[in-house]
Amino acid sequence: MERRTWWRDAALVFAAALALRLLFNWGFVTNKAHPDIASMYQYSLRVAQGIYYGAGAYWPPGFIFLSGGLIRLFGPEGYWTAVRYLQALLGAATCALGCAIGRAAFGSRSAGLLGGLGLAVYLPLIYYTGLAFSETLFLFFLMAAVYYLYRLARTQAVRDAAAAGFLLGLATLTRPVSLLVPVLVLPWYWLLWGRRLRPVLGRVLLMGAVLLLTLLPWVVRNYIVTGDLVLVDVNGGINFYIGHNERANGTWVDMGQKTDAVIILGGSPEGGRLGYRRGLEFIRTHPRRELELAWTKFKWFWTKPSDWYITRYARERGLPHLEPPVWGALAVAGAILTRRRWRGTLFLVLFILYYNAIIVAIYYASRYRLVVEPFWVLLTAGGAAEVLLRLRRVLES
Incomplete structure (x- = not known):
């Protein structure tokens, strides 16, 4: 019965998310002139022409090769439509994965459903399906990997560790920020599994090995082309x-x-x-000066609104749009409200802190922060489900 409701909830979230993304992309005119989009498109053209990326290792290859395949199938002009609708599918699948992750993290069907639907209507995630950036593909791989991390937390199964490592490898080939995720799960699994270090190290080392094996063909290519050991870019x-x-x-x-x-x-x-x-x-x-810069980047991570074009899109169409800082504050409240469920939520919190540190280590951009915003939405959903549960208990007493 529980498995049936899991699939039903995931299907509902997927359908709602896909409908919204298809509706958005139906009349959306994508931005071909953004410097990053234009640069990645040129690399993708090389892949489509059989040049296999070309010289150097400036961009991670994941989105480049996906785009190259789409150009090969649909042509240079058809690519701009094909990539948007493929990303609509990937974005909807990401929301369904978020539903499953929320359910596993909070041990609550309502938290999973609220989290999945929250991701489905979250405007920045919808908007980025219309842009030829790597964020949508990366989030799909990342959330799929996180789903298997939660399965591994429950099963301790070797196959789940291997699946998580493979998906983290694909995510890393799309954006290298996921490379150190296996390190994050060490304290989480150690606490979950009765502080037994041996099974934790065994599963995490396997996960890391599969991740690196997934990168290996690209590492070999980089060494042949550049003469240096370059993991991704x-x-x-x-x-x-x-x-x-x-x-x-x-x-x-x-x-x-x-x-x-x-x-x-x-x-x-x-x-x-x-x-x-x-x-x-x-x-x-x-x-x-470095301390000042670090504080500025930390502060912006939690307080800056969406990219201006997303805010403008919402305003011009009269769409409800809570800016990311509101979700960040709600996520903190959600983490506090669900602190007794820390065994499930600890990874979400650790990932947010980890990614905040990455932003401080480089520089802030609203597009970069998009990676962590689904985790804010999930924590917010968990907090909302906890409030609803407490209200129901009060009404029943």
Whole structure:
């Protein structure tokens, strides 16, 4: 019976989410001119032409290869429609996974259903299905991996550890921020499994090994092409440098495409290494400024609204849109209200803190924060379900 309700709830969430995303994309005109979108499209064209990405390792390959396949199937013009509708499907599946995760995290059907429906109507997630960014694909892989992390928490099964590792590998090939997720589950599983270190290490090491094996073909390709050991891309050094230099202000700064040595070398291992060196040197020589920047990025993570084009879209169409900072505050309240269910919610909290640290380590952008916003929605849903449960108990007493 429980399994039947699980599938019914997931199907309901998927259908609602898909309908909203299809409706949104029906008349949506995508942005082809954004520098990141235009750059990834050029790499995707190379894949479609059989060039296998080309030189360097600037972008993670996951979204590039998906886009290259779509260009090959639908042509350069048809791609812009195909990618939006494929992302509508992936986004809807992500919401269904969120329903399952919420149910597992809070041990509550209502929390799962509220969480899934919350993700279904969450405007930034809907909006990004219309843009050829990697966020929608990444969130699908990440949420699928988190689903298996929760299964593993319950079953301790080797197959669930392997599945989580494989999906985390695919997520990492799309955006490398998921690379260290296996480290996050160490304390969680240790506490869940009666503080028995051996099974925890065994499952987490297997997960990490499968993750790295998933990356291996791309690592070999990078070594052949660049002559360096590059796990996914060299973007990290550039982003680190942008977040830590004399002109840094907490968000993206144009360092000069033709004048800055790090930017000129972008896409090469040398550029990544130089970015890390210069960023670390700035941290060492400007500790007070670094503390100011860290506080600014931490504060913006919790207080900045959505990207301006999402806010404008909601305002022009009269759509209800709670800005992300509201969801962040509600998530904190939800975590407090459900503190007795910490065995299920601990991973959600750990991931939020982990991703907050990543933003502080590089720089803030509303698009980057989108990755953590589904976790805010799930914690909010858990808190709402807890409030409803307490109200029902009061009314019944």
